[in-house]
Amino acid sequence: MRNLEFLKSLCEAHAPSGRENWLYPIIKDGFKEFGDISISQLNNIYVHKMGNSQSKIMIMAHSDEVFLMVTYISKRGFIKFKTLGIDAKSLVNQQVVIHGKEDINGIIALKPNLKQQNKIKLENLYIDTGKDFDIINSLVNIGDYITLDKKMIELLNENVSCKAIDNRSSIAAMRVCAEELENVTPDLNVYFVCSCQEEVGHRGAGMASYDIKPDIGIAIDVTFDGGLMGDTDRENILSKGPVICVGPNVHPRVRERITEIAKKYNIPYQIEVEPGNTGTDAWDIQTSVGGIPTLLISIPIKYMHTSVEVVNLEDIRNTGILLARFIQELKTSELEGLFCF
Incomplete structure (x- = not known):
């Protein structure tokens, strides 16, 4: 399944908070090549790719939409x-x-x-x-x-518009990551999570964190574009790459590591400062199971929470590639040192 077709099928589908199971057949079809797939009692969808150790990394994107x-x-x-x-x-x-x-x-x-x-x-x-x-x-x-109810349309410069780009674009980025890791056996077990009920309080994030108990949790979500007609208080621009969050919701050493990976592989990225609650699954991941070192990676979009949200396809692809390279190079033996401040 090509990634644009996958994104289109995700965005045009309907799955409001509490009914994420409506999206399960599409997720199952899109990720079936990449791991074992299951769905929890309250609609978290898990894709597990086996690693070489007992350590775990959780990549999460919420699957529900506003309604x-x-x-x-x-x-x-x-x-x-x-x-x-x-x-x-x-x-x-x-x-x-x-x-x-x-x-x-x-x-x-x-x-x-x-x-x-x-x-x-x-x-x-x-x-x-x-x-x-x-x-x-x-x-x-x-x-x-x-x-x-909206059909996806393709715009100029690798941009597309549809409803539910928030946060189906991040699920598409997870699929890019899984695709990049298809022929790789990482050191850590990888859990791709399509979380439930984010739009009503990040509920699925806490559930998944207790189910999986990961060593590292990474939330992928969207953020406001700061260009013309966007939130001019921000500096996030479509097509300039994934946005790496800086703030107390994010583990500083792990964030430094993923930034180094972006530089090493020449993956474009941006920085966004969030001094408080990020309003994402990262907030609940961080404080679950006694505390989980957490990252937040965001994809800039225009016109959030409307039927014409706009995202750049290269931003989706670069988000997935960045996560794949981070996972590919991460070793269980370095986790203890990585988590020290």
């Missing part, structure tokens, strides 16, 4: 909803899928109200499916999931 939930069905068949992680302004005129007793297509419309024309608020949005109340009420329950 909506049904809260009310009007007598005219319109659906009201709550959101998780999505700004109401980005929802107007979007296509969605309501995951009821069967999948139902819908569009999000803005309630006409001249007094509110410059104030797009959640309470003024509703989903129109074209069906009347009796049909919708028979197929949809309060609490059913709703996800954005």
Whole structure:
């Protein structure tokens, strides 16, 4: 399976927090050549590649996406909803899928109200499916999931756009890493983890850490692009490589080591400073099982938590290659010294 095809299948699929099992067939198909695959009771997906020692390294990317939930069905068949992680302004005129007793297509419309024309608020949005109340009420329950519906498009300069680039791009980077290690037996056992429920509090990260008990944990996630139309307080740029995080959530010696690997193999990289909570799986990995030396590697994207997130394919590839070279050179015998401050 080619990596662009894999990324496309991941992003166009639907797997909100708590329903990551919907993504399992795609993950299983994409990673079946690279290790033993299993899924936990709460939807963490594990791919285990055997190493030469008892030591373990865990590479993690969350598989859930931001979503909506049904809260009310009007007598005219319109659906009201709550959101998780999505700004109401980005929802107007979007296509969605309501995951009821069967999948139902819908569009999000803005309630006409001249007094509110410059104030797009959640309470003024509703989903129109074209069906009347009796049909919708028979197929949809309060609490059913709703996800954005978008097909991937290719842009210029190796950029692509879709929904759920956060964080399916990182799963694609893990697959690049697994591909690079296919004919290599590393010293450490490698666990690739597609974690559950990151968007609602990094829950899968802690679960996986206790399941695996790794010597090193590396979270891969996305971060805000700092270019034109991005977060200008940051210096992350699409196509300039993976972003290595610096801060208390990251083990300094392990971070120095992966930076040295990037320089050794001429892999482009960027640096991002996070003085507090990184808001990623790395936060929960670090404090699990008595403390795990942790790294955070991020892929810059544009328009986060919208249906048109944008990522650069070379950033995905370079993230995977960097992780593979780091794993390939890491030896169990050096871990104790590496963890000393």
